[in-house]
Every structure is written in structure tokens, then in C-alpha cells.
Amino acid sequence: MKKILKKNLQNLFAAISKETDLFLPVLNSAKNAEFKKWTEGTEYSEELNTVRSAKDFFFPQTENICDFKTSGKNIEIIENSELPENFAVFGVRACDLKSFEVLDNVFLSEPVDSFYKTRRENAVIFTMACNRPKETCFCHTFNINAADPKGDVECFEDETYVYLNPLTQKGKDLLNKVTSALEDETEEPVKKIKAEIEERLKNLPLYNLSAESFGSDKTEEFFNRKEWDELSEACLGCGTCTFVCPTCQCYDIKDFNTGHGVKRFRCWDSCMYSDFTKMSAGQPRTHQKERFRQRFMHKLVYYPTNNNGMFSCVGCGRCLKKCPISMNIVKVIKKLGGTANG
Amino acid sequence: MANINDPLIPVIGVVTDIRIDTPDVKTFRVVTPDGKKAFEHKPGQCAMLSMPGVGEAMFSITSSPTNKEFMEFSIKKCGCVTQWLHQIEVGQQITIRGPYGHPFPVDTAFKGKDLLFIAGGIGLAPLRSVINYVRFYRENYGKVDIVYGSRSKDDLVDYKEIIDEWCNDEGINVHLTIDREQEGWDGHVGFVPNYVKELGFDTNKVAIICGPPIMIKFTLAGLTELGFDKTQVYTTMELRMKCGIGKCGRCNIGSKYVCKDGPVFRCDELDELPDEY
Numbered sequence: 001m002k003k004i005l006k007k008n009l010q011n012l013f014a015a016i017s018k019e020t021d022l023f024l025p026v027l028n029s030a031k032n033a034e035f036k037k038w039t040e041g042t043e044y045s046e047e048l049n050t051v052r053s054a055k056d057f058f059f060p061q062t063e064n065i066c067d068f069k070t071s072g073k074n075i076e077i078i079e080n081s082e083l084p085e086n087f088a089v090f091g092v093r094a095c096d097l098k099s100f101e102v103l104d105n106v107f108l109s110e111p112v113d114s115f116y117k118t119r120r121e122n123a124v125i126f127t128m129a130c131n132r133p134k135e136t137c138f139c140h141t142f143n144i145n146a147a148d149p150k151g152d153v154e155c156f157e158d159e160t161y162v163y164l165n166p167l168t169q170k171g172k173d174l175l176n177k178v179t180s181a182l183e184d185e186t187e188e189p190v191k192k193i194k195a196e197i198e199e200r201l202k203n204l205p206l207y208n209l210s211a212e213s214f215g216s217d218k219t220e221e222f223f224n225r226k227e228w229d230e231l232s233e234a235c236l237g238c239g240t241c242t243f244v245c246p247t248c249q250c251y252d253i254k255d256f257n258t259g260h261g262v263k264r265f266r267c268w269d270s271c272m273y274s275d276f277t278k279m280s281a282g283q284p285r286t287h288q289k290e291r292f293r294q295r296f297m298h299k300l301v302y303y304p305t306n307n308n309g310m311f312s313c314v315g316c317g318r319c320l321k322k323c324p325i326s327m328n329i330v331k332v333i334k335k336l337g338g339t340a341n342g
Numbered sequence: 343m344a345n346i347n348d349p350l351i352p353v354i355g356v357v358t359d360i361r362i363d364t365p366d367v368k369t370f371r372v373v374t375p376d377g378k379k380a381f382e383h384k385p386g387q388c389a390m391l392s393m394p395g396v397g398e399a400m401f402s403i404t405s406s407p408t409n410k411e412f413m414e415f416s417i418k419k420c421g422c423v424t425q426w427l428h429q430i431e432v433g434q435q436i437t438i439r440g441p442y443g444h445p446f447p448v449d450t451a452f453k454g455k456d457l458l459f460i461a462g463g464i465g466l467a468p469l470r471s472v473i474n475y476v477r478f479y480r481e482n483y484g485k486v487d488i489v490y491g492s493r494s495k496d497d498l499v500d501y502k503e504i505i506d507e508w509c510n511d512e513g514i515n516v517h518l519t520i521d522r523e524q525e526g527w528d529g530h531v532g533f534v535p536n537y538v539k540e541l542g543f544d545t546n547k548v549a550i551i552c553g554p555p556i557m558i559k560f561t562l563a564g565l566t567e568l569g570f571d572k573t574q575v576y577t578t579m580e581l582r583m584k585c586g587i588g589k590c591g592r593c594n595i596g597s598k599y600v601c602k603d604g605p606v607f608r609c610d611e612l613d614e615l616p617d618e619y
Contacts, residue, residue: 269591277592
């Protein structure tokens with residue numbers, strides 16, 4: 001276990017930045033936290049969660065997968081990629097770290113998505129335990145422990161220090177290179193921090209939310225429930241939930257004609273949009289109810305069916321904060337998941 | 343940065359022949375720029391064709407894998423990509439990637455069986471690959487019946503191959519039908535599902551259906567009436583696709599992705615999926 005005085009954190013960031021690009025949560029002008037590249041003087045924000053999730057690092061909103069040049073009847077394919085060589089991310093919360101595992105099951109299953117894979121391999125993740133979890137947090141529902149965030153280097157903080165515990169070879173290698181900025185420490189202070197966090201987690205309003213009634217092979221049980229009508233009634237189909245969601249992974253492939261050639265992009269898409277499944281031959285999901293149902297069935301039933309019961313939700317609470325009509329997965333779980341949740 | 347070898351990045355294909363099959367269906371022959379097949383496939387599999395700047399779309403591979411020289415795609419004009427394809431000339435390059443999807447079980451469940459192919463309109467496109475595969479390995483299969491219908495005689499896709507080749511094959515019975523009476527047509531008139539019931543096949547065979555959803559639905563009901571079990575009936579599905587590899591998230595029916603777990607399904611497998619297709 002290593003530690004560094006909080007007031008000296010800039011020294012650590014400077015040392016890491018000498019080795020590799022470093023990204024960390026920073027408050028923007030609107031006082032919202034977002035991941036930014038560290039440069040001298042960039043202040044680390046202790047804000048619980050960034051507005052956009054950390055999935056952007058591996059599955060960016062737009063990815064230029066290749067370019068084309070056309071002349072007459074001929075086409076030339078130009079492989080084009082601006083993947084980062086190596087980078088480190090500091091301050092990833094336990095929920096977002098778990099979301100990488102959810103995304104791995106999609107993008108790293110055969111045939112492997114090589115853009116995602118390269119980014120994953122090139123990253124060193126410093127997590128941060130959540131000292132002040134919020135009312136919108138329900139990571140515990142999905143067996144995530146905010147007091148034990150994992151990652152390549154797991155970090156903890158108290159008033160004075162940040163503690164760093166390297167867990168993987170990648171994490172150890174990077175910490176070894178910046179060791180002059182760090183002091184040694186025993187396990188004791190972190191044990192105390194963990195115990196305090198666990199106590200706070202237990203007092204959260206959603207601590208006892210259970211998704212147990214959902215999971216693999218429950219399609220028949222939930223698909224035709226009449227509650228979907230009521231739940232989806234006010235949904236605007238704006239797609240905000242999917243954009244802030246760390247596990248939403250649907251994408252579109254679109255071409256952009258630059259005037260000098262064609263750039264092909266893979267970009268985020270949303271199953272909440274009406275044109276998501278629209279074909280010239282018809283539209284299988286004609287109403288917002290069906291699109292709404294798709295999103296939650298995917299997270300709570302379809303994804304678990306295909307991934308040994310793992311849910312495609314990490315309880316980060318972003319959708320609870322951002323949905324313009326205050327609909328969210330917690331309400332869906334409570335409404336459909338039975339009386340256990342009140 | 344090292345070169346990315348990603349499944350989403352296509353290769354170049356050249357259209358070397360365009361056959362006009364019907365007023366709205368053309369068949370495109372595609373090879374690589376050095377004159378070879380872009381990749382091998384199995385009957386029922388699909389490929390992503392695209393014109394950069396226009397779009398990319400999934401098409402069933404119409405030609406049989408036993409054709410070692412080229413691939414063919416029978417394509418109906420109905421959306422952006424297909425409209426563009428319908429106005430190109432021979433020599434045009436396109437992009438191609440694949441093959442995608444789970445093929446028909448031609449070497450397992452179909453082997454040694456009598457086969458009944460039932461197609462409507464452009465629905466013959468994916469079945470043609472299977473039919474010609476079966477014709478090539480004729481000794482591996484029993485009696486073959488093909489029921490094929492379309493709106494009119496002019497809408498029967500590649501009528502010439504059907505008449506000149508399939509109709510002359512021993513052990514293959516071709517039953518054609520069109521929706522309405524037409525001058526110069528002395529064959530059967532009527533919808534495919536009714537014609538199947540009229541023909542009244544024995545149930546000791548495997549049935550393979552492809553066509554518009556409504557035709558599939560009524561044909562399946564007709565086959566059930568004749569005594570077929572759903573485990574004897576196969577079909578192939580179509581939903582919007584972007585990636586072809588089960589990641590972009592749009593072609594799912596319940597937990598199954600049509601691009602990866604389909605497009606070929608046995609009809610009893612469809613019963614287990616939610617009614618959303």
C-alpha cells in the first residue's frame with residue numbers, strides 16, 4: 001500500500017503524465033464533473049460521478065473506423081484510426097469499473113472489436129472508493145462494493161491522504177515508475193475507510209433494492225406484463241438515459257462525405273429512437289412502449305441470459321439524475337420486480 | 343499506430359454482372375478486384391454490401407457455396423442502398439464483408455431427408471443458395487419439392503434457371519403459382535399458403551420457408567394443418583442490422599440476435615422468442 005498527501009497530488013499526476021497521458025475527473029465551467037486530460041494545474045474533482053460515464057475511453061461516442069476514396073467506379077479503403085497509444089485514468093468509481101466488464105462481454109467476444117480491445121489493453125485504471133455515495137446510488141443491487149473498487153490500482157481517500165494499492169501487473173509497473181512521489185503505508189487506514197464506507201452504503205435509500213426476480217431466461221415472465229404501458233407512457237424517447245449509461249453499447253455505422261472522400265464512423269445509438277429498428281420493409285417496434293421495454297428487458301433479462309446471469313446495469317444512478325421525466329430502471333425494477341421492493 | 347484488422351472494415355468487391363430478373367429485382371455478381379470470391383460461405387448466410395457515402399446493408403447470399411468463382415445477390419429495390427445498387431453498371435466497385443449468421447443445417451438435419459422449399463417473391467433469394475447446394479450434392483438428399491409464388495409471372499426471380507434447370511432435374515418437382523390470372527400464364531393461380539395446402543404434402547420431410555412475414559405465418563399454419571411439426575420447419579428472418587456480429591444491438595428478438603443466432607431459425611425456436619418481429 002502506498003500513500004500521498006492530498007496537497008501533493010499534483011506531483012503524482014505530473015509524474016504519471018511523464019509516463020503516459022492521464023485523464024481524471026475535473027469540474028467544468030458548469031460545475032459538472034467530466035474526464036479531462038491532466039495538464040499542469042488541472043484540479044482533481046472529488047465529485048462522486050462524472051456526468052458522462054467512463055465508457056467513452058473504450059467506446060467513444062464516435063469512432064472513425066475507416067475512410068474511403070472513390071474515383072469513377074473504383075473505391076479505395078483507407079484504414080484510419082487515431083487510437084491512443086497508452087493512457088491512464090484516475091478516479092474511476094466501482095460502478096464504472098464494473099461497466100467495463102459488462103462491455104467486455106460484448107466487444108471482446110468473438111469476433112473481437114479491435115478498436116475497443118486496443119483501448120482496453122492500452123489503459124491503466126486507477127479507481128477511487130466512494131466516500132460519499134449518494135441517494136441515487138444502487139451499485140449494491142448488482143453486487144458491486146463501492147468500498148472495494150478494484151481496477152489496476154485501487155485508491156482510497158481520507159481528509160489528508162490518497163492511498164494507492166496496485167492490483168495488476170500494469171498497475172504495479174506504472175506505480176513503480178512514479179514511486180518517488182509516494183510513501184509506504186500499512187493496510188490499517190484503508191481498513192478504517194472501507195468500514196466507514198460500508199456503513200454509509202447500508203444507510204442509502206436504495207441499498208435494499210433487489211433485482212433478483214429478473215435475470216436469465218425470464219423473457220416470458222416479463223415481456224407481456226401490462227405494467228410496461230404505464231411505465232413507458234411518458235417516455236419522450238430522447239435517449240438521454242442511453243447516452244449517460246455506462247453499459248449501453250448499441251451503435252450505428254454512418255458515412256460522412258467530406259467532399260474529398262467518405263469517413264465511416266461507428267457512433268453511439270439508442271434503442272429508444274424510433275428509427276433504430278426501422279427498415280424499408282417495416283418496423284418491428286412501432287411504439288415507444290416497445291422501445292422502452294427493449295431497453296429494460298435487455299439490461300435485466302436478455303443480457304443476463306447471454307452472459308451467465310450478469311446484469312447490464314451497474315447502479316451508477318446517472319439515469320436517475322438525468323431523465324427529463326424522472327423515469328428510470330429503479331422504478332422499473334420496483335414496479336415489475338414484485339412486492340419485495342415495496 | 344498499427345493497422346487495425348477489425349471485422350467492421352470491409353474489402354473491395356467488383357460487380358461483374360447485373361441480371362435484370364423482375365421489374366424490381368436485379369441479381370449482382372460480385373468478385374474481388376483480382377477476380378476471386380471474397381470469402382466462402384454456407385447456404386443461408388449473409389453479407390454486408392455497401393457503397394461508401396450511401397450506406398451499408400445486409401443481404402442474403404443467393405449463390406450456392408458450390409459456386410467457386412463468384413457470389414451472387416438477388417436484390418429488390420426498396421431502400422437507399424438497394425436504389426443505388428439498381429442504378430449501377432457492370433464494373434462498379436462496392437464494399438463487402440461477411441459471411442454472417444447461422445446457416446441452414448444442410449449437412450446435418452437436412453441430410454438424407456425429403457425437402458420442401460416454399461418461397462414467396464424475393465424470399466427465393468436465400469433459398470436459392472440451399473436449393474442449388476442440394477442439387478450439387480443430389481445423392482445426399484431425398485425427393486425435393488419447390489413451391490414458389492409471386493405477384494405475377496414477371497415477378498418470379500430468375501424464371502429461366504427455374505424452367506431450364508430445376509424443372510429438368512430428376513427428383514425435383516417445381517410448383518409455381520402467381521397471385522392473379524395473367525395472359526400467357528397457364529400455371530397455377532393463387533397464394534402460396536393455399537397452394538401448399540392444395541398440394542397436400544406428406545409430412546415425412548423438412549420444410550424450408552422464406553417470404554414476406556404474412557406469407558410465412560399463413561404457410562406455417564397450413565403446414566401445421568397438414569400435420570407438420572414445427573421442429574420440421576425452418577425459416578430465415580430479416581431485421582435491421584448494422585454490425586452483423588451481435589454487437590450493435592438492433593436485430594435482437596428477445597435474447598437472440600438475428601445476425602448471429604439467425605437468420606436461420608427452426609420454427610419451434612421462434613416460438614420461444616417474444617412476439618416482436
